[in-house]
Amino acid sequence: MSRRLVEGAEAIAGAMVAAGCRFFAGYPMTPFTEVLEHMARLLPPVGGTCMNAESELEAVGMAWGAAATGTRAATGSVGQGLSLMQESLSEICHARLPLVVLNMARGQGDYHQATRGGGHGDYRHIVLAPADVPEAVELVQRAFWLADVWRNPVLVVGDYYLAHVQEAVDETPIDLPPPPAKPWALDGSTGGSGAAKIVSPLGTAKRGDPSFVEYGQHLEGIGERLAVMEAGVEPLVETIGIDDADLVVVAYGTPGRYLRYVVDELRREGLGVGLVRPVTLWPFPTGVVAAAAERARAVAVYELNTGQMLDDVRLAVLGRRPVRFIGGLSFDSSGFGIAPDLDAERLADRVRRALDETVRTGVPA
Amino acid sequence: MTDRVGASGDRVGSVGGLPPRRLVDDFVPPLILEGEHSLCPGCGEPVAMRSLVETVDELGLTDRTIAVFGIGCYTAFSGNLDLEALQALHGRAPSLATGVKRTRPDTMVVTVQGDGDMVNEGLAEVLHAAARAEAITCVLLNNGVFGETGGHMTATTVLGQRTKNTLDGRDAARHGYPILIADLIASLEGAAFVARGAVSSAGEVARSRRMLRRALEVQAAGTGFTFVEILTMCPTGWFVEAAEAPAYLQGRLAEVHRLGVLKDGASGADGAPVAARDGAR
Numbered sequence: 001m002s003r004r005l006v007e008g009a010e011a012i013a014g015a016m017v018a019a020g021c022r023f024f025a026g027y028p029m030t031p032f033t034e035v036l037e038h039m040a041r042l043l044p045p046v047g048g049t050c051m052n053a054e055s056e057l058e059a060v061g062m063a064w065g066a067a068a069t070g071t072r073a074a075t076g077s078v079g080q081g082l083s084l085m086q087e088s089l090s091e092i093c094h095a096r097l098p099l100v101v102l103n104m105a106r107g108q109g110d111y112h113q114a115t116r117g118g119g120h121g122d123y124r125h126i127v128l129a130p131a132d133v134p135e136a137v138e139l140v141q142r143a144f145w146l147a148d149v150w151r152n153p154v155l156v157v158g159d160y161y162l163a164h165v166q167e168a169v170d171e172t173p174i175d176l177p178p179p180p181a182k183p184w185a186l187d188g189s190t191g192g193s194g195a196a197k198i199v200s201p202l203g204t205a206k207r208g209d210p211s212f213v214e215y216g217q218h219l220e221g222i223g224e225r226l227a228v229m230e231a232g233v234e235p236l237v238e239t240i241g242i243d244d245a246d247l248v249v250v251a252y253g254t255p256g257r258y259l260r261y262v263v264d265e266l267r268r269e270g271l272g273v274g275l276v277r278p279v280t281l282w283p284f285p286t287g288v289v290a291a292a293a294e295r296a297r298a299v300a301v302y303e304l305n306t307g308q309m310l311d312d313v314r315l316a317v318l319g320r321r322p323v324r325f326i327g328g329l330s331f332d333s334s335g336f337g338i339a340p341d342l343d344a345e346r347l348a349d350r351v352r353r354a355l356d357e358t359v360r361t362g363v364p365a
Numbered sequence: 366m367t368d369r370v371g372a373s374g375d376r377v378g379s380v381g382g383l384p385p386r387r388l389v390d391d392f393v394p395p396l397i398l399e400g401e402h403s404l405c406p407g408c409g410e411p412v413a414m415r416s417l418v419e420t421v422d423e424l425g426l427t428d429r430t431i432a433v434f435g436i437g438c439y440t441a442f443s444g445n446l447d448l449e450a451l452q453a454l455h456g457r458a459p460s461l462a463t464g465v466k467r468t469r470p471d472t473m474v475v476t477v478q479g480d481g482d483m484v485n486e487g488l489a490e491v492l493h494a495a496a497r498a499e500a501i502t503c504v505l506l507n508n509g510v511f512g513e514t515g516g517h518m519t520a521t522t523v524l525g526q527r528t529k530n531t532l533d534g535r536d537a538a539r540h541g542y543p544i545l546i547a548d549l550i551a552s553l554e555g556a557a558f559v560a561r562g563a564v565s566s567a568g569e570v571a572r573s574r575r576m577l578r579r580a581l582e583v584q585a586a587g588t589g590f591t592f593v594e595i596l597t598m599c600p601t602g603w604f605v606e607a608a609e610a611p612a613y614l615q616g617r618l619a620e621v622h623r624l625g626v627l628k629d630g631a632s633g634a635d636g637a638p639v640a641a642r643d644g645a646r
Contacts, residue, residue: 057457057460060460061453061457062460073468091454186449187449188472191430192395192396192447196447196448196449196450202440206445206450
């Protein structure tokens, strides 16, 4: 095991290449830019291609084409660029193609975009949200594997902090089962066989092929597959002290990392607080949140937005406990999603106040 | 190519509502899968698509070609072609083709788009692919209308042309001017071969096929981006009889979108567009 002090953006790029990613396309926008820079440096020496796409629309289209040949491919941007890509991401889901997409977001305003999607029709991405660089390195590798297994895009959500913090990282590739074969991948060789392959969001076989189904049936099949995927992907989650907490705090990503520290400190002071940090945002760890809420008197949600994951927490708790929102928007003047509120003392105050209110007004323990 | 006479070799009568007589030289063109399609009588797109797949077949590229389709009337016909196919979103085929070619440089990659798809929705994509000198062949089926929506103005609709949203004809003051996309692409250094053909007559079909052949040869040589625009009839979207459509194409569309080879960089072009308009005659 070798550990190296490395900046998040470089570590993420390295993990993608280690996972076998050989095609990357991107359009510069901070803090995604830094990942693009590293991919442009790392891919050519291993025979891969990094495209400086002329727009986010082109970036996702190029990655789509590369994925269709069975190549492990990735693209990404920040939330704004991801907005432009939504139409394609929806279609890529319907075409059943694996793809890894990074959202090196500015703040946490893209939770709904990530977990609901801004595209058309019924589709979902598997969404992973690392809180630190070592976790990002592991999840990026896992993302390529999940994308291949489920033939579906996997979104990895980071932010400015994750891109720029330097941490000691073990860059040894993690052990994952071998990915499934890709008999659907295009290489041109089936042309003229009477059964040339097609990769299409409109259906997975040509008319006349025994597996051909009409478009409506294809969409219904995609819907059924979503349920199988939701049930089949085990959501990753970190918990602290949820067996004896009066108040369970739910937070993800970089704020989740801050809350991990704050909750530990407050527990040392003897306060009855716990933490649930969803690592997988879709499928959401509904069962863990529900079980933690059952044992507590109230739940508090911290996120750097006006309350988006709040919806999923409420859907997990189903009204059995009060759910308080203790997060909110917080930006400095840079526009990169640096949040003055991400300060251990400020966050500890919010958690303390929520705990006081819970003890005063919440349901009995 | 296989002759397909009636199964027992006999002719079928065409009187009294029976199926039409089959001719002894009836055959199914290579790489066309028999079956239903949803294109209108008089449509030029299947003629252009047949020209494309026959050219692929003639050049012996069948088992190394990947076709990327846009969204238009021709999209459904992609299911009748025995070539590997990748379906793109409206406008984005050149981007997908880039991803395919860069990861499978040993394949021949051909895109098929209409004028609404390429020149309206996806103008950036095709221009950037040309400027990058992507070793792909982009084929534009240009009929000057959104055929699939029922005949609406596109960026290539010629002045005076009636469409469902230019009822008095396209008027420069209200609707602006058509984009001559092949001319635009020919001006880019990355474009190695640029030509504009048509399928309005047997002679034009033959000339278009020569353009497609040259484009694929240049792609195989890897010297740059190749582009073949083919003017196709759309009697439904032009509100004319099918039999009148070829003359409409020649008299209106081809008067603005001029036919010929605009650039053949591999035969010594200096980067200047419109080297030899009639070179492929």
